[in-house]
Amino acid sequence: MAKKILIVDDAAFMRMMIKDILTKNGYEIAAEAENGAKAVEKFKELSPDLVIMDITMPEMDGIQAVREIKKIDGNATIIMCSAMGQQAMVIESIQAGAKDFIVKPFQADRVVEAVKKVIG
16 A cells, blocks of 8 residues: 655645655655644644655744644654755754655655655
């Protein structure tokens, strides 16, 4: 069975890029969300196998969303995305419970490698 993935990014273009990379590699996109608050709602609703989460978003940022999702499911698997130069935020997101991170702009092989590493 395909692994279900929730993609969270405030930029529709970024969500589309990730979705494109993952569907070409046989992964199923369960849903998309444009901010952390929506991500938490979708997580409760769908229990995806993986969440790919941007750090910087309106309403609720990725780090807050990771903490909320981890309260719902301590075993949730989350990969963070960040632009260059956000090392402190990346460290904070890993401490909050993220398993890995991908740097923007995305390289398809790095996205697939990160996903395979955390969910196979």
